[in-house]
Amino acid sequence: MNESQHVSSQFDEDLGRLRTHVLQMGGLVETQISAAIEAYTTGEIASVKTIVETDRKVNDLEKAIDDDCAHIIAKRQPTASDLRLVLGISKIVTDLERAGDEAKKIAKGVRRIYDNGHLPAQYGVGIRHLAEAALAMVRQALDAFARLDGALAVSVIRADADVDVEFKSIIRQLITHMMEDPRTITTSIDIISISRAIERIGDHAKNISEQVIFVVEGRDIRHNKEAIK
Amino acid sequence: MQRALLYGVFTALVSLLLGYSVEPWMGWVLFYTGLSVHLAMHYRNFSRLERWSRKPVLDASLEGDGEWDRVFRRLYRHEKELLEKIERREREIARLIAAVHAMNDGIVLLDAEFQIQFCNKTAERQLDLALATDRGAPIANIVRQPAFVDYLDRADFSRPLTLRLDRYFERVLSLYLISYAEGHWLLQVKDITQTDRLDSMRRDFVANVSHELRTPLTVLSGFVETLQEIEVDEDTRRHYLQLMGEQSQRMQSIVQDLLTLSSIESAPPPEDQLVDMDSLVDKLRRDAEALSAGRHHIVLDSEGQGDLVGAESELVSALANLVANAVRYTPAGGTITLIWRISPEGAEFAVQDTGIGIDAKHIPRLTERFYRVDRGRSRDAGGTGLGLAIVKHALSRHQATLEVSSEPGKGSRFAACFPASRVRCE
Numbered sequence: 001m002n003e004s005q006h007v008s009s010q011f012d013e014d015l016g017r018l019r020t021h022v023l024q025m026g027g028l029v030e031t032q033i034s035a036a037i038e039a040y041t042t043g044e045i046a047s048v049k050t051i052v053e054t055d056r057k058v059n060d061l062e063k064a065i066d067d068d069c070a071h072i073i074a075k076r077q078p079t080a081s082d083l084r085l086v087l088g089i090s091k092i093v094t095d096l097e098r099a100g101d102e103a104k105k106i107a108k109g110v111r112r113i114y115d116n117g118h119l120p121a122q123y124g125v126g127i128r129h130l131a132e133a134a135l136a137m138v139r140q141a142l143d144a145f146a147r148l149d150g151a152l153a154v155s156v157i158r159a160d161a162d163v164d165v166e167f168k169s170i171i172r173q174l175i176t177h178m179m180e181d182p183r184t185i186t187t188s189i190d191i192i193s194i195s196r197a198i199e200r201i202g203d204h205a206k207n208i209s210e211q212v213i214f215v216v217e218g219r220d221i222r223h224n225k226e227a228i229k
Numbered sequence: 230m231q232r233a234l235l236y237g238v239f240t241a242l243v244s245l246l247l248g249y250s251v252e253p254w255m256g257w258v259l260f261y262t263g264l265s266v267h268l269a270m271h272y273r274n275f276s277r278l279e280r281w282s283r284k285p286v287l288d289a290s291l292e293g294d295g296e297w298d299r300v301f302r303r304l305y306r307h308e309k310e311l312l313e314k315i316e317r318r319e320r321e322i323a324r325l326i327a328a329v330h331a332m333n334d335g336i337v338l339l340d341a342e343f344q345i346q347f348c349n350k351t352a353e354r355q356l357d358l359a360l361a362t363d364r365g366a367p368i369a370n371i372v373r374q375p376a377f378v379d380y381l382d383r384a385d386f387s388r389p390l391t392l393r394l395d396r397y398f399e400r401v402l403s404l405y406l407i408s409y410a411e412g413h414w415l416l417q418v419k420d421i422t423q424t425d426r427l428d429s430m431r432r433d434f435v436a437n438v439s440h441e442l443r444t445p446l447t448v449l450s451g452f453v454e455t456l457q458e459i460e461v462d463e464d465t466r467r468h469y470l471q472l473m474g475e476q477s478q479r480m481q482s483i484v485q486d487l488l489t490l491s492s493i494e495s496a497p498p499p500e501d502q503l504v505d506m507d508s509l510v511d512k513l514r515r516d517a518e519a520l521s522a523g524r525h526h527i528v529l530d531s532e533g534q535g536d537l538v539g540a541e542s543e544l545v546s547a548l549a550n551l552v553a554n555a556v557r558y559t560p561a562g563g564t565i566t567l568i569w570r571i572s573p574e575g576a577e578f579a580v581q582d583t584g585i586g587i588d589a590k591h592i593p594r595l596t597e598r599f600y601r602v603d604r605g606r607s608r609d610a611g612g613t614g615l616g617l618a619i620v621k622h623a624l625s626r627h628q629a630t631l632e633v634s635s636e637p638g639k640g641s642r643f644a645a646c647f648p649a650s651r652v653r654c655e
Contacts, residue, residue: 020367027373054375146370147362 011076015085018068019146022089022096025061026142028054029096032103033138033201037131039110040194043119048107058100062093081215088215092145092208099138099204102197106131109194118187126170127191131198133163137205144209150216153209157221163202170195233296236267270294274301287312335402335418343368343381343414355402355418356394368416377404391421401425430597437599441483441614445476479613486615489546490598493622499540503653506536509545510569510578517552517565524561533571535654537647539627547623550616551580551643557612559584559640568644573654579644586637595633596621620645627651 032054035047069090072078078086113119137156144152174188210222240263248256274297281291287308293301329336335352337345345363352358356372363371369378380390386406394400405417452469455461461469514529521527537544555565563583570577587595591602599614621631628648635641 016367020370023370023373024375024378027369027378028375030373031375142373143357143371146366147359149362 011072011078011082014068014072014076015082018065018072018086018089021061021065021068022092023142023146025058025065025093025096026138026145028058028061029100029103030135030138030142032058032100033106033131033135036103036106036110037128037135039107040131041128043110043114045111045114048111051104051107055100055104058097062097065093066090081218084215084218088211092211095204095207095211099201102200102204105197106194109190109197113187113190116186126166126173127195127198130163130166130170130195131201133159133166134198134202134205137163137202138208141205141208141212144212145215148212148216150213153212153216156209157206160202160206163199167195167199233267237264240264240267271297277301333420335416335420337368337416337418339368339414339416341412341414345371346413352416352418355400355420380404380406389419434598437614438483438487441599442480445479448476449473449480483613483615486613486619490615490619490622493543493546493619493626499543499626501538502541504537504539504541504544506569506571506576507531509541509548510567512545513548513552514567516549517556517567520553520556521565525556525559526562526564528564528566529569530566531569533569533576533654535571535573535576535652537571537576537627537651538653539651543623543626547620548578548645550620551578551645554612554616554643555580555582555584555641558582563640571652571654573649573652575649576647576652577644578647579642581640581642583640586639586641587633587635588637589635592633592635596631 032051035051035054038044039047039051069086072086073083076082137159140152140156140159143149144156171192174192178185178188207222210220214220240260244256244260244263246256247259248254274293277291277293278297278301285308287305291301291305291308292298330349330351332349332351335349335355337348337352337356337358340346344365344367345358345360347364348356348358348360353360358368358371369381374392374394377390377392380386386408390404390406392402392404394402399422400420401422403419403421405419407415407417409415452473456466456469510529510531514527517525517527552565552567559565559582565583566581568577568579568581570579587602591600594600595602596617598618601612601614617631624631624645628651630646632644632646633641
């Protein structure tokens with residue numbers, strides 16, 4: 001009796017540590033994204049370097065967490081909600097790592113624009129708004145994971161539709177720009193790739209939220225629009 | 230106890246007496262009956278006590294007969310005092326918790342593993358915690374900033390951590406981690422957004438002053454060098470000297486404005502003197518005409534009779550700045566209207582122009598020192614970047630406010646609004 005209790009509390013500790021590592025990785029990705037937004041609005045190219053450096057840490061954490069997941073499954077053979085947690089985590093880290101990559105893409109795009117002597121900020125405030133919405137989604141998705149809050153995860157999934165709509169309107173706006181003045185095409189293409197990256201960050205936040213719902217409720221709602229209605 | 234003993238002795242004596250005087254068995258019967266009654270009484274009270282002890286609440290069921298009554302009463306009193314003590318303690322704890330919640334600083338109590346045990350409302354707001362859901366969770370799960378996680382990992386808490394949060398709006402927090410009660414941690418969170426902003430404003434100010442003074446100085450010394458090194462003809466020389474004169478004039482006006490600003494800032498509150506507003510407004514109109522030199526249409530629209538109480542020199546520099554700005558930023562041919570309204574309820578001096586106007590996003594920052602909507606243009610127009618800062622300071626010393634409304638391309642309206650306490654109507 002005593003023995004098994006000891007073992008299971010050790011197991012709980014392992015799971016708790018795993019979750020904290022995931023959230024730590026999430027914190028790094030959050031700062032990457034907000035630094036990318038900062039670089040976009042202020043032109044602080046110095047932060048681009050930190051974003052790239054943070055990316056290395058994120059990658060290391062991803063590998064370490066994946067390793068831990070494999071270990072826990074092999075050693076503890078978790079069942080039910082514990083198993084869902086471990087499976088969910090192994091998918092969440094993939095999405096987090098990719099969101100970090102997108103932040104890196106934004107930073108590099110910003111650097112390209114400034115190197116060509118342009119200011120991205122003059123292309124409207126829409127991008128900044130879009131990026132802030134995507135960042136808020138990532139934050140809420142991680143909050144939902146930290147608190148295992150299914151309702152919050154559902155609201156993140158709903159927010160993704162707004163981000164998509166905003167993304168499309170930015171693209172339309174840029175197309176008009178390019179038609180009016182072909183000299184803006186180079187910069188506009190960079191801006192399009194930046195907004196594309198932002199939109200992808202929103203998608204990753206949505207995927208993370210779907211995994212949170214899977215962990216909390218055991219429902220797999222991927223590719224199922226009805227499930228969150 | 231004594232009474233129980235007395236009862237026993239008395240029963241024994243009566244039984245003994247009866248046994249000796251009548252029949253021994255009657256004595257025994259009386260003795261046993263007496264003891265049985267006594268025992269029954271004790272048993273009844275004991276079972277009451279036993280019943281009560283199973284669920285010790287304070288009620289009237291706790292009363293007994295004879296000897297027992299005293300015990301029960303004492304128990305009742307003890308219980309009551311205990312309950313009162315508990316209640317008092319609970320009230321104290323609730324008051325303490327309420328005080329912690331009322332604090333301006335955020336307080337989070339953490340255990341040895343940095344798991345959240347308690348946090349006050351301020352901390353919930355500052356760090357986006359929710360005590361209801363986050364109790365027992367590691368704080369790094371919610372406050373995920375890498376800087377904070379590193380701070381916890383490093384385990385050196387001799388210095389506070391400055392944390393920048395950009396959730397919802399930019400905030401700068403200073404975090405102190407204090408060890409208390411063996412292995413527990415108290416996280417104190419101070420919001421230093423304001424101080425941080427003031428610091429950066431001060432830094433900006435110094436940088437701006439140096440920059441604003443250096444630009445004309447560079448031009449000036451450049452010409453001086455040229456004149457020293459190369460021979461130039463008379464016309465060029467005169468042209469250079471004229472440019473140099475303009476630049477030194479510029480520096481002079483910046484220094485003048487800085488002095489005005491610092492004297493307004495540091496001087497004691499203005500002595501209240503009656504300011505003859507009719508002649509002041511008339512003087513402002515004449516100033517505007519002189520400054521405009523016929524390029525603008527100047528209109529004076531005055532209504533009401535009365536004067537203001539305050540420091541005349543400060544009022545003049547505030548209102549004259551508004552007028553000068555309007556002349557400066559209105560293209561030739563535009564109209565500038567000086568509006569003066571005074572009544573016992575308050576007074577307003579407004580300058581309405583048909584100038585270039587100001588974008589709405591600049592309006593809140595106009596009174597910042599050296600804030601410029603359009604760098605090149607305002608310097609060409611001869612502004613120092615300090616005018617509206619002076620206006621704002623001079624007005625606030627008279628409890629007056631500066632109200633700005635503007636539409637790009639259409640024109641702006643700057644109004645100084647004075648409260649009734651500053652107005653003297655005959």
